[in-house]
Amino acid sequence: MSAPTFLAGARSRLLPPSLPFRFFLAATGFHVAAWGLLAVFPEALPGFSGGLGPGLAALHLFTLGVLTMTAMGAAIQLLPIATMTPLSAYWPVKAIFVAMVGGVPLLAWGMASGRAALTVAGAVPTVAAVVGFAGLLALNLARTPKPSLPTRFATAAVVALIATAVLGGLVAVDFEIGVLDDHGRVAALHFVVAVFGFFGLLVMGFSLILLPMFALAPAPAPGPGRIALAAVPAALAAAIAGIWFDLAAVRALAAVVGLAAFAGHVWAIEAALKRRMRRRLDLAVATIRWGEGALAVALVLVGLSVIVPVPGGATLIGWIAIVGGLGTILFGVLQRIVPFLTTMHFAGARAPLPSELAPVELLRAHATGHGAAVVGAALGIVAASPLAVRIAAVAGLAGAIAFLVFAVRVVMRLPRAAAAAPSAPDSPRSPKPSPLPPSPKGS
Amino acid sequence: MGDTEVGTGSGVAAANATGAADDVALPPGAPYLDLRDLFPPEPLVRILAAIGAVDAPDLLVADLDRDPIALYPELIERGWSWRPAEILGDRVRLVLRRGAAS
Numbered sequence A: 001m002s003a004p005t006f007l008a009g010a011r012s013r014l015l016p017p018s019l020p021f022r023f024f025l026a027a028t029g030f031h032v033a034a035w036g037l038l039a040v041f042p043e044a045l046p047g048f049s050g051g052l053g054p055g056l057a058a059l060h061l062f063t064l065g066v067l068t069m070t071a072m073g074a075a076i077q078l079l080p081i082a083t084m085t086p087l088s089a090y091w092p093v094k095a096i097f098v099a100m101v102g103g104v105p106l107l108a109w110g111m112a113s114g115r116a117a118l119t120v121a122g123a124v125p126t127v128a129a130v131v132g133f134a135g136l137l138a139l140n141l142a143r144t145p146k147p148s149l150p151t152r153f154a155t156a157a158v159v160a161l162i163a164t165a166v167l168g169g170l171v172a173v174d175f176e177i178g179v180l181d182d183h184g185r186v187a188a189l190h191f192v193v194a195v196f197g198f199f200g201l202l203v204m205g206f207s208l209i210l211l212p213m214f215a216l217a218p219a220p221a222p223g224p225g226r227i228a229l230a231a232v233p234a235a236l237a238a239a240i241a242g243i244w245f246d247l248a249a250v251r252a253l254a255a256v257v258g259l260a261a262f263a264g265h266v267w268a269i270e271a272a273l274k275r276r277m278r279r280r281l282d283l284a285v286a287t288i289r290w291g292e293g294a295l296a297v298a299l300v301l302v303g304l305s306v307i308v309p310v311p312g313g314a315t316l317i318g319w320i321a322i323v324g325g326l327g328t329i330l331f332g333v334l335q336r337i338v339p340f341l342t343t344m345h346f347a348g349a350r351a352p353l354p355s356e357l358a359p360v361e362l363l364r365a366h367a368t369g370h371g372a373a374v375v376g377a378a379l380g381i382v383a384a385s386p387l388a389v390r391i392a393a394v395a396g397l398a399g400a401i402a403f404l405v406f407a408v409r410v411v412m413r414l415p416r417a418a419a420a421a422p423s424a425p426d427s428p429r430s431p432k433p434s435p436l437p438p439s440p441k442g443s
Numbered sequence B: 001m002g003d004t005e006v007g008t009g010s011g012v013a014a015a016n017a018t019g020a021a022d023d024v025a026l027p028p029g030a031p032y033l034d035l036r037d038l039f040p041p042e043p044l045v046r047i048l049a050a051i052g053a054v055d056a057p058d059l060l061v062a063d064l065d066r067d068p069i070a071l072y073p074e075l076i077e078r079g080w081s082w083r084p085a086e087i088l089g090d091r092v093r094l095v096l097r098r099g100a101a102s
Helices: A018-040 A054-083 A091-113 A116-142 A149-177 A183-215 A222-244 A248-273 A283-307 A313-344 A360-382 A386-412 B042-052 B071-077
Strands: B012-014 B031-034 B059-064 B080-088 B091-098
Touching: A018 A054, A018 A091, A018 A313, A018 A386, A054 A091, A054 A116, A054 A149, A054 A183, A054 A313, A091 A116, A116 A149, A149 A183, A149 A222, A183 A222, A183 A248, A183 A283, A183 A313, A222 A248, A248 A283, A283 A313, A283 A360, A313 A360, A313 A386, A313 B071, A360 A386, B031 B042, B042 B059, B042 B071, B042 B091, B071 B080
Parallel strands: B031 B059
Antiparallel strands: B012 B031, B059 B091, B080 B091
């Protein structure tokens, strides 16, 4: 008979809050910056065609500053839970964060001002951070004793992330020294692999855990997820071939396969949610559902664009996929896991409920502003109206500020001891125990 | 989720009847859930179903593959408390009791 060992790290997956929260707070800050940039330069969005300028800068503030930062913070906390394997060290996470908060603003500044050298200077630390993050995930995934469907999605996402970083680096360098024969085609590959590859696969993998967890529902049936895990990489390969060889029918086929796989995945999750214990679903789940709907619309438009011209073209599709789809989904996730992780760092007797940490009105304000901004800017793209984009961007900015205030207020509630950064060598910590009350009579 | 109803389903047994309590002293007859080999959020859902059942016990013991960190805020909401999770070989053991921590 062995003596029980209290969790000191080996099985605990709860990171010191400063690690994931630094990414989440940075993401909310970049979110404000992205909408602010569009509010100042609204003409950049309807006229966006992929070159250097405020449009490209705003796009990368969304993708790298908001989406990637959120994905990084969520992945370092959630992946070790899924893999049952703690992070081996914290210093790479800190180094990745420093490179991102240094690189992304520089990259955006270079893009917005049209200075290629500055863009490359920002791209170098950013690409290094992204590749480092991919390596961190790959090492953790490789050590998992029990691979599962979500971790397999994460593995596929890591492959797509490395491809995204390489393609993005090439495109950035090409602005300065011209290494590519067809800049636009490589940029299109970068977009597809990033949006539908890395982010799409990561979102699908984590939603298999997070949505049932938010709704207290059983795990989704694995069949559709397994099919999606095979179909999405196949669709990506078809999309890459369709772009590279300029085959419109192959691109349409890729969109149809991707849409079917995504629809099956969503259907399996929704079927599980019907058996949920939490009767009333909150704003986070509704937000994620809206985001899923927007992603599906983007895929439909990709397929339709082969048959009929889509007003707004690739800009509209990219906008709906990135900001309407992925952005909406990730803010749905963020609004739940930030209060949840904060609650976890209280000793049980004093722990507030996640819903008590900050007013839900701030989340409603964000949802309203974000929704209005996504739709308004889409209309502005279709109508080529900078005024509509500016109004939408101001609404988005207001929503982004509301979310920033929400996140800061929640994080300010962290117990001081828990908020302190861990010292090296870092070791994961256990959730604060909640002392058991006296045993009731008869038990 | 019906099989997690304490005392009635196949997923629940009394600790002293299954041998689950071999490694640590537990109250005799403490309801026990073996939730190993289940992927998140299934263990969380089954524990919450067990403590939310009409005839839920005041004490519950569960073995899992991993520390269920998402469970703890739900326990707080439901007025349950827990003893720090313990590693017992290849499993993590949770002891939960009705009533907020003092």
